Amino acid sequence: MFGISEFDRHALIDWSERLLSTLGPRANANIAQTVQEAVDVLRQQRFYLAVLGKAKRGKSTLINALLGRKDDLIAPVDKLPVSSAISRFRYADREQAVVVFRDGRRQPIGFERIREFVTEDHNRENVKAVDVVEIEGPFPGLQAGLELVDTPGAGSIHEHHDALLHAFIPQADAVIFLVTARMPLDQDELELLQKVKEADTPKMFFAINRVDECGEQDIQDAIAHNTALLARVKLDVKTIHRISAKRAFQGDLAGSGLLGLMDEIGQFLASSKGRVLAARFVSRVCNAVQPLAQAIDLQLASSGKTAAQIEADLRSLQQQKVSMERERHLAERKFQADWSKAVAVFKAELNKAHHQATTEATNRISETGVFEISRLARQLPTVLTEIIETHLAPPAQHFEQAVCEATRNILASYPELRLADGIRVGLLPPGNHHAAVGVAGGTAVAAVGVGFALAGEAAAATIAAANAAALSATTTVAAPSVISTLLASAGPGWEFLAPLATGTATVAAPAAVTITPLWVALAGPVGWTLAGLGALAVPFAWKLSRERLREKIVQVAREHIDNVFRHVATERVPHCERMGTLIIEDLRLTFDTQLSELEARLVTLRDQLPDPAELAELTSLNNHLRKLLSEGADFCTLSQVGT
Numbered sequence: 180m181f182g183i184s185e186f187d188r189h190a191l192i193d194w195s196e197r198l199l200s201t202l203g204p205r206a207n208a209n210i211a212q213t214v215q216e217a218v219d220v221l222r223q224q225r226f227y228l229a230v231l232g233k234a235k236r237g238k239s240t241l242i243n244a245l246l247g248r249k250d251d252l253i254a255p256v257d258k259l260p261v262s263s264a265i266s267r268f269r270y271a272d273r274e275q276a277v278v279v280f281r282d283g284r285r286q287p288i289g290f291e292r293i294r295e296f297v298t299e300d301h302n303r304e305n306v307k308a309v310d311v312v313e314i315e316g317p318f319p320g321l322q323a324g325l326e327l328v329d330t331p332g333a334g335s336i337h338e339h340h341d342a343l344l345h346a347f348i349p350q351a352d353a354v355i356f357l358v359t360a361r362m363p364l365d366q367d368e369l370e371l372l373q374k375v376k377e378a379d380t381p382k383m384f385f386a387i388n389r390v391d392e393c394g395e396q397d398i399q400d401a402i403a404h405n406t407a408l409l410a411r412v413k414l415d416v417k418t419i420h421r422i423s424a425k426r427a428f429q430g431d432l433a434g435s436g437l438l439g440l441m442d443e444i445g446q447f448l449a450s451s452k453g454r455v456l457a458a459r460f461v462s463r464v465c466n467a468v469q470p471l472a473q474a475i476d477l478q479l480a481s482s483g484k485t486a487a488q489i490e491a492d493l494r495s496l497q498q499q500k501v502s503m504e505r506e507r508h509l510a511e512r513k514f515q516a517d518w519s520k521a522v523a524v525f526k527a528e529l530n531k532a533h534h535q536a537t538t539e540a541t542n543r544i545s546e547t548g549v550f551e552i553s554r555l556a557r558q559l560p561t562v563l564t565e566i567i568e569t570h571l572a573p574p575a576q577h578f579e580q581a582v583c584e585a586t587r588n589i590l591a592s593y594p595e596l597r598l599a600d601g602i603r604v605g606l607l608p609p610g611n612h613h614a615a616v617g618v619a620g621g622t623a624v625a626a627v628g629v630g631f632a633l634a635g636e637a638a639a640a641t642i643a644a645a646n647a648a649a650l651s652a653t654t655t656v657a658a659p660s661v662i663s664t665l666l667a668s669a670g671p672g673w674e675f676l677a678p679l680a681t682g683t684a685t686v687a688a689p690a691a692v693t694i695t696p697l698w699v700a701l702a703g704p705v706g707w708t709l710a711g712l713g714a715l716a717v718p719f720a721w722k723l724s725r726e727r728l729r730e731k732i733v734q735v736a737r738e739h740i741d742n743v744f745r746h747v748a749t750e751r752v753p754h755c756e757r758m759g760t761l762i763i764e765d766l767r768l769t770f771d772t773q774l775s776e777l778e779a780r781l782v783t784l785r786d787q788l789p790d791p792a793e794l795a796e797l798t799s800l801n802n803h804l805r806k807l808l809s810e811g812a813d814f815c816t817l818s819q820v821g822t
């Protein structure tokens with residue numbers, strides 16, 4: 180298996196060492212430790228391949244099969260939800276297991292004790308506070324640094340599994356996503372897929388497991404269904420593998436379908452492992468250094484002022500805060516009114532959509548020929564999903580447009596404070612934020628991290644030229660998260676429109692926010708797309724006469740459409756109603772917090788103006804740092820070309 184070349188590895192490690200030595204004593208223990216950990220991972224070429232899926236999809240069985248185990252001692256398997264903690268498997272000449280606890284303690288154990296720490300039976304809800312169990316042994320296939328990761332089942336009755344999983348997913352370099360053909364993908368699985376997508380996991384392998392339990396038609400249906408769903412959430416999956424982990428575990432590798440999956444994994448590792456490792460390394464190091472770089476940036480950007488000028492800014496800011504209250508109250512009242520109207524319209528359109536969906540479903544079923552009826556029974560989840568989505572999407576879209584409009588208005592009319600030298604303090608909608616970042620470059624990006632974006636063309640030029648501009652820019656408070664999420668999800672005129680039926684969209688402002696379009700969010704826990712519907716097709720598929728079957732399908736379809744619309748009306752609409760109030764609270768809180776941060780910063784600056792020597796040192800450090808950080812980005816590009 181190929182990895183990263185010796186030459187590239189040295190270059191990357193050398194780069195991180197130069198970065199640390201440039202920072203000198205400013206590099207605190209946290210930065211040094213994170214960089215050291217990243218170097219360790221790179222040296223050992225560790226590549227985490229995690230198996231993910233809902234409970235009982237066969238994840239631990241697959242791990243045992245891939246490790247060539249004859250027993251389930253190290254990855255316990257059962258009919259009830261089993262795995263309660265994360266286990267990692269890596270190659271070593273000797274067998275050993277170490278339990279790593281959340282508080283950092285490490286306890287070596289024998290293989291026979293692994294069950295005590297990773298199963299719901301012995302470590303219920305992970306009461307033992309296990310962070311991970313590291314298991315080593317002469318496992319075939321793991322010699323080149325590949326580490327397999329077994330995870331607890333998502334969306335099981337054990338809620339803590341999801342928290343564990345969500346925290347782990349961003350660390351995975353690649354995942355094998357396991358589903359089964361008997362149960363169509365449900366809401367829990369869709370959410371898990373979203374998490375993988377949000378984490379930008381470099382690669383996902385997808386497999387339908389337990390195919391030995393199903394007929395060919397069920398497998399074909401599941402493949403078609405999953406293909407459509409993966410396309411809908413815009414996840415790029417080359418092949419949907421059909422496997423039986425159990426058969427492979429029992430020794431029938433050839434008949435298990437596992438060879439195809441292993442082949443795809445091998446090819447990916449050969450072609451891309453180096454690129455993934457390099458990119459991961461650079462991003463870990465850059466993320467560790469970024470807060471410090473931001474602080475330096477901000478200090479420089481405000482260094483041109485005298486203490487008296489800063490004092491004047493401070494007083495002016497405090498006076499305007501008092502007088503802006505009335506203006507703010509008016510803007511909020513108008514927003515509340517617009518929002519309530521949007522909700523009322525949505526409710527009315529929802530009723531209409533409910534009726535239309537029921538009529539369409541009934542007509543489709545009635546018009547289906549007698550010989551096609553059994554097939555329709557099997558495809559019912561997909562058919563109903565389509566119908567519901569078709570009718571639910573337009574009202575949801577209208578609602579999105581109306582509330583986005585209301586949100587844009589409040590952002591535009593929210594008060595703005597002006598300080599000396601043209602400093603303006605105001606809320607910035609995420610769309611403009613792109614422009615701000617574009618203008619002010621690194622400084623603005625950096626400043627966002629501490630709550631402000633410094634922009635304004637004149638100031639940006641100064642910052643770029645001398646890295647020492649005063650606070651004479653537009654000081655812009657990034658729009659609060661709820662609003663960015665909402666605005667990012669829809670509304671004409673926003674360049675990052677998330678088109679209907681897109682699972683997620685990533686927006687770079689104010690920090691990277693990954694959002695789900697509102698109309699998908701509306702489904703919420705109902706998950707009208709599939710949850711629950713999957714069970715419909717199975718129980719009566721072949722057992723009833725065709726005409727009885729038709730009646731039954733109509734009845735079940737109506738019930739499910741009723742259920743979905745009822746849930747949207749009773750669960751999601753009230754949530755949408757509350758969102759308006761939340762947005763205002765969020766807006767207020769964000770603006771107030773950021774104003775106080777700005778005040779505190781001004782006070783510090785007034786009292787501790789850096790002397791010229793300090794400034795010169797800071798400027799030089801900043802230049803070096805920027806150069807090194809951009810060198811890091813170049814590594815990723817180079818290694819991409821090289822592999």
Ligand SMILES: Nc1nc2c(ncn2[C@@H]2O[C@H](COP(=O)(O)OP(=O)(O)OP(=O)(O)O)[C@@H](O)[C@H]2O)c(=O)[nH]1
Nearest residue numbers: 234235236237238239240257260261262332424425
């Ligand atoms: N028929 C069949 N059963 C399988 C297959 N893979 C796993 N199973 C069975 O499915 C059940 C669950 O398997 P596990 O490997 O424990 O599933 P898991 O996904 O790790 O479950 P959790 O740890 O609870 O999330 C066990 O009874 C396995 O024997 C398969 O390919 N075919």
Ligand SMILES: [Mg+2]
Nearest residue numbers: 238239261262
């Ligand atoms: Mg398991």
